[in-house]
Amino acid sequence: MSCSDDKIYICRCEEVTREDIEKAIADGATTLAGIKKRTHAGMGLCQGRTCSKLITRILAEHGIKPADVYPQTSRPPVRTAKIGDFVEEDDV
Amino acid sequence: MNKKADVLVIGGGVIGTSIAYYLAKQKKKVILVERYDHAAGASGSCDQMIIMQSKNPGVHLQYALASAEMYKTLSQELDYDIGYHKEGGMILIETSEEMEVMEDFVARQKEIGLQVEILTRKEAAKHQRGLAEHLVGATYSPQDAHIDPMKLNLGFAYAAKKLGVEILLNTEVTGIIQQGNKVTGVETNQGTILAPLVINAAGAWAPLIGQMVGLELPIKPRRGQIAVSEPVAPYVKGDVLSARYIVAKYNPDILEKSDDRAVQLGVGLALSQTEKGNILIGATREFVGYDLGNTREGIKEVLKNATRLVPGLKKMNFIRVMSGVRPYTPDGLPLVGFVKGLEGFFMAAGHEGDGLALAPVTGKMVADIIEEGKTFMDVSAIDPNRFNL
Numbered sequence: 177m178s179c180s181d182d183k184i185y186i187c188r189c190e191e192v193t194r195e196d197i198e199k200a201i202a203d204g205a206t207t208l209a210g211i212k213k214r215t216h217a218g219m220g221l222c223q224g225r226t227c228s229k230l231i232t233r234i235l236a237e238h239g240i241k242p243a244d245v246y247p248q249t250s251r252p253p254v255r256t257a258k259i260g261d262f263v264e265e266d267d268v
Numbered sequence: 269m270n271k272k273a274d275v276l277v278i279g280g281g282v283i284g285t286s287i288a289y290y291l292a293k294q295k296k297k298v299i300l301v302e303r304y305d306h307a308a309g310a311s312g313s314c315d316q317m318i319i320m321q322s323k324n325p326g327v328h329l330q331y332a333l334a335s336a337e338m339y340k341t342l343s344q345e346l347d348y349d350i351g352y353h354k355e356g357g358m359i360l361i362e363t364s365e366e367m368e369v370m371e372d373f374v375a376r377q378k379e380i381g382l383q384v385e386i387l388t389r390k391e392a393a394k395h396q397r398g399l400a401e402h403l404v405g406a407t408y409s410p411q412d413a414h415i416d417p418m419k420l421n422l423g424f425a426y427a428a429k430k431l432g433v434e435i436l437l438n439t440e441v442t443g444i445i446q447q448g449n450k451v452t453g454v455e456t457n458q459g460t461i462l463a464p465l466v467i468n469a470a471g472a473w474a475p476l477i478g479q480m481v482g483l484e485l486p487i488k489p490r491r492g493q494i495a496v497s498e499p500v501a502p503y504v505k506g507d508v509l510s511a512r513y514i515v516a517k518y519n520p521d522i523l524e525k526s527d528d529r530a531v532q533l534g535v536g537l538a539l540s541q542t543e544k545g546n547i548l549i550g551a552t553r554e555f556v557g558y559d560l561g562n563t564r565e566g567i568k569e570v571l572k573n574a575t576r577l578v579p580g581l582k583k584m585n586f587i588r589v590m591s592g593v594r595p596y597t598p599d600g601l602p603l604v605g606f607v608k609g610l611e612g613f614f615m616a617a618g619h620e621g622d623g624l625a626l627a628p629v630t631g632k633m634v635a636d637i638i639e640e641g642k643t644f645m646d647v648s649a650i651d652p653n654r655f656n657l
Contacts, residue, residue, distance in 0.1 A: 258584070
């Protein structure tokens, strides 16, 4: 892997690079949640919709079968939602 | 795998890693086992507050103040940035009844040595923008702070490892080895670890470890649901709570009798903003066993409560909700100390929502008690034997 590959952004929202992900794995992370808590990858606006596949692949390169990588806990909202709309929807 | 240690710590959250770090400073050979990963339980699903004002005036507040002192230099000590910011905090007061309760609370906190005062709504508005018009005032303390809980957890773990602590992740305790009334080690899914001292720092899951040695621990999982906003420009200064949160925390009985859903769900405001700009909006306090899910109702009540107190939040977007269980105890204090009649078994769990605030002082006190048989504070109030185990 060349030096520039290391600096590729895996999570664009939180600007987490491949190098950051590799460090988290070296630190003992074996799951998407473990990598997220060490790097913030998947914590941004898109909530891991792009990077979780890329991270699963990186984990596979370290011997963890993609089938064994649990998806992130699925939590609302599906898309970014305005707080005011959500709390007032009953009143409409 | 067969391993040996002086001390075995169960639990890789902020409490377990803090204990491992302070024990290693005392030159103990420590092994820490964690079922999943650091920050996998409450330490990774909480807000970020090191808040003094929410603590009961008494030993509870004294422990928190001792911890607050340690936090000032903890990043330097651990040689790791834990994201410490001391920006003060306030508790918003909505009614004259709440004002009465808070006046008494504040007076007693002052006696313990907390810098805290009651502000009018106008004065409060100078500290925090966007406050609702109906507020009758707020308490304010400059001593409240916050940290990044995941960084705190990892910071303790890395510093412990540097001192020789062996941390075994993905290692689940399946049994406790006993010889008569003496604990001599643990069985895990990765093999046996022998140690003459086993510390139960499993947080909300501590009762399950307790059951392995026949203890009925009074710790119960209590769920907190939190919403997370998109990153925004600095908006929430320090930590912002509501007086209703204090009521929810210390008077669960009153809440059970209410027919207001928000009250039944234990909803109280807990508002703070991260370094990246996300606003954490909490929280419920619900007894639902180990259910880590979010509910639409819970989040709605949390956001309704928050926007009633700080209407400016309505214009913002939320991107995520989270949920975790905290280790509740009946008297609001953790269980820290040796268990009588069971040699070599030490409790360090039950901090509920105060795990962050009390993590450093808990680690230090536990290491002191184990090394010297005493510590710098009176620990009789948190002695696990106060309950009939």
